[in-house]
Amino acid sequence: MRTTKLEKKPVEVVNNSDLMLISKQSYAAIDKWIAKYHPENRQAAVIPALHIVQEENGGHLTIALMDELALYLNMPTIAVYEVASFYSMFEHKPIGKHKVSICTNISCMLRGSEEIVEHLKKKFAINLGETTTDGKFTVKEVECLGACVGAPMCLIGREYHEYLTPEKIDAILEKLE
Amino acid sequence: MANEVCFSTLHLDKSWALSTYQAAGGYAVWKRILKNKTSPDDIISELKTSALRGRGGAGFPTGLKWSFMPRNTPGQKYIVCNSDEGEPGTCKDRDILRYNPHALIEGMAIAGYTIGASIGYNYMRGEFYEPYDRFETALEEAYKAGILGKNIFKSGVDFDLHSHIGAGAYICGEETALLESLEGKKGLPRFKPPFPASYGLFGRPTTINNTETLASVPYILANGGKWFLELGRPNNGGSKLFSVSGHVNKPGNYEVPLGTPFAELLEMAGGVWKGKELKAVIPGGSSTPVLPAKIAMEMDMDYDSIAKAGSMLGAGSVIIMDETTCMVKTLGRLAYFYYDESCGQCTPCREGTGWLSRVVNRIEIGKGQQQDLDLLLDVAGKIGGRTICGLGDAAAMPVMSFLNHYRDEFQFHVDHKRCMV
Numbered sequence: 163m164r165t166t167k168l169e170k171k172p173v174e175v176v177n178n179s180d181l182m183l184i185s186k187q188s189y190a191a192i193d194k195w196i197a198k199y200h201p202e203n204r205q206a207a208v209i210p211a212l213h214i215v216q217e218e219n220g221g222h223l224t225i226a227l228m229d230e231l232a233l234y235l236n237m238p239t240i241a242v243y244e245v246a247s248f249y250s251m252f253e254h255k256p257i258g259k260h261k262v263s264i265c266t267n268i269s270c271m272l273r274g275s276e277e278i279v280e281h282l283k284k285k286f287a288i289n290l291g292e293t294t295t296d297g298k299f300t301v302k303e304v305e306c307l308g309a310c311v312g313a314p315m316c317l318i319g320r321e322y323h324e325y326l327t328p329e330k331i332d333a334i335l336e337k338l339e
Numbered sequence: 340m341a342n343e344v345c346f347s348t349l350h351l352d353k354s355w356a357l358s359t360y361q362a363a364g365g366y367a368v369w370k371r372i373l374k375n376k377t378s379p380d381d382i383i384s385e386l387k388t389s390a391l392r393g394r395g396g397a398g399f400p401t402g403l404k405w406s407f408m409p410r411n412t413p414g415q416k417y418i419v420c421n422s423d424e425g426e427p428g429t430c431k432d433r434d435i436l437r438y439n440p441h442a443l444i445e446g447m448a449i450a451g452y453t454i455g456a457s458i459g460y461n462y463m464r465g466e467f468y469e470p471y472d473r474f475e476t477a478l479e480e481a482y483k484a485g486i487l488g489k490n491i492f493k494s495g496v497d498f499d500l501h502s503h504i505g506a507g508a509y510i511c512g513e514e515t516a517l518l519e520s521l522e523g524k525k526g527l528p529r530f531k532p533p534f535p536a537s538y539g540l541f542g543r544p545t546t547i548n549n550t551e552t553l554a555s556v557p558y559i560l561a562n563g564g565k566w567f568l569e570l571g572r573p574n575n576g577g578s579k580l581f582s583v584s585g586h587v588n589k590p591g592n593y594e595v596p597l598g599t600p601f602a603e604l605l606e607m608a609g610g611v612w613k614g615k616e617l618k619a620v621i622p623g624g625s626s627t628p629v630l631p632a633k634i635a636m637e638m639d640m641d642y643d644s645i646a647k648a649g650s651m652l653g654a655g656s657v658i659i660m661d662e663t664t665c666m667v668k669t670l671g672r673l674a675y676f677y678y679d680e681s682c683g684q685c686t687p688c689r690e691g692t693g694w695l696s697r698v699v700n701r702i703e704i705g706k707g708q709q710q711d712l713d714l715l716l717d718v719a720g721k722i723g724g725r726t727i728c729g730l731g732d733a734a735a736m737p738v739m740s741f742l743n744h745y746r747d748e749f750q751f752h753v754d755h756k757r758c759m760v
């Protein structure tokens with residue numbers, strides 16, 4: 163049993179005027195997650211809530227947003243920062259309109275993910291982790307996304323794209339606004 | 340024979356819909372249990388007969404795991420499904436979520452009933468948007484049909500099931516890290532003991548099983564433990580989903596009986612691509628030791644046979660490498676993965692995985708020195724068994740096995756500053 167466990171505080175009612183940056187719709191979505199856990203365990207909703215907040219903010223988190231969420235979930239702000247920095251799907255700098263996450267792990271590597279990465283680097287004249295100058299695409303290298311039999315593959319927005327070739331990814335990117 | 344358990348409805352139109360699942364006999368077991376008030380001991384004994392072993396990687400007997408849950412402890416207990424699927428090479432749970440979500444729901448409901456848990460959570464990795472949507476839709480259907488909720492079919496039994504999502508961290512596949520993550524924290528594995536059966540989610544008794552394990556349960560109880568056992572082999576009951584990836588003509592998820600010869604599975608996957616020769620096989624996901632073709636071709640795909648061949652069945656993630664594969668580069672990619680994903684809690688793992696990654700990389704790019712080969716073994720040996728969770732061992736095992744079988748390739752890189760393949 164870890165001894166560093168945070169003591170549970172009783173749920174405080176937060177003052178509505180403190181909650182300004184996150185929209186009503188997002189709070190409604192977050193409330194649906196909170197309802198899945200015992201009221202004492204409001205914090206359990208933090209990962210889904212960070213996803214919601216990040217999406218509403220166009221793909222990245224800010225300190226102000228995390229502070230507001232901490233207040234709402236009755237968590238110390240540092241506990242929210244810890245979670246937000248531990249998981250790779252959370253971004254802390256503005257990113258492009260479309261995040262292209264390319265898997266380069268073993269099964270994808272064996273079937274040519276390097277070629278896809280090189281193709282995109284050349285096409286956009288950027289390195290991995292960077293955003294195109296028009297702000298449209300961020301290309302990110304990720305670890306295995308659990309679609310190894312469709313290798314090489316990538317995640318764009320909410321969608322997996324499998325059996326990639328340079329031509330195929332060109333066609334996919336072409337269709338994105 | 341193939342597709343007899345989790346994939347038995349795969350060929351049907353909209354296999355993920357409640358109506359399809361029910362038409363194929365789905366939820367009959369759940370209804371029967373609620374009606375007859377089947378004793379949990381009977382369910383556990385059927386699972387023990389079936390020889391179902393955990394499909395998440397460790398292969399622990401499921402019936403035995405369920406029997407560890409305390410019977411007389413009052414208060415909330417939980418059943419948690421591990422759909423975090425992140426072991427490189429593994430992608431079967433995604434297909435269960437997409438194509439047979441109701442089998443998982445039924446399996447979780449039965450598990451909850453058996454261990455006395457009225458609440459369940461299915462923890463899916465954050466990138467699984469499509470599988471999540473499918474599972475959520477299936478949950479809605481099940482609630483609407485009165486299959487889940489309070490006083491189900493007027494039986495007096497309650498069971499609530501919820502989805503939960505992660506956000507990108509391989510370590511959260513480790514069961515206690517998963518619990519921490521579900522509680523809204525960083526995914527740092529916990530010391531064991533106490534085990535989750537006594538101190539689990541929110542400090543309550545909890546059973547954690549893999550998606551495929553839980554989705555197999557309804558089929559076992561519908562057809563009998565003996566039926567399942569006889570699909571496979573003694574101590575290796577049932578069929579298993581194998582994700583065959585890498586250098587094959589038809590990569591895919593294949594559900595075949597445990598004990599199927601590797602050569603047969605390879606053939607189902609269309610054989611090695613481009614007419615090339617088979618060089619090496621990782622039989623159970625990136626953490627399991629690599630095997631040279633010669634050994635693999637004589638091995639059968641079950642827990643005991645693969646162990647005898649010197650590796651592990653793991654999650655059934657079969658990674659195929661042809662003769663053109665550079666083993667130094669391949670190990671380099673895996674070593675980087677473990678370095679990237681180590682949670683940093685334990686010094687041997689946090690520091691050791693970095694060393695492994697850097698040293699393999701420098702050998703690959705022709706900057707390795709003679710002593711680097713032994714250095715790798717030394718570092719790997721100092722991680723294994725010295726960490727809170729299994730990630731340390733998972734990082735060490737590939738290094739040891741790659742060097743054990745392909746030391747000459749590493750030596751060539753050191754001597755000639757280039758690759759021999």
Ligand SMILES: Cc1cc2nc3c(=O)[nH]c(=O)nc-3n(C[C@H](O)[C@H](O)[C@H](O)COP(=O)(O)O)c2cc1C
Pocket residue numbers: 392393394395396397398399404421422423424425426509510511512513514515547548549550552553728729730733
């Ligand atoms: C580093 C690490 C990663 C793991 N990843 C997964 C995973 O993605 N999915 C999974 O089911 N089990 C994973 N496991 C195994 C779990 O800890 C646990 O044994 C399993 O979920 C138990 O379910 P089962 O008995 O049904 O297999 C992982 C273990 C370790 C050490």
Ligand code: FES
Pocket residue numbers: 265266267268269270271305306307308309310313315427428429
């Ligand atoms: S290795 Fe790329 S999805 Fe698994």
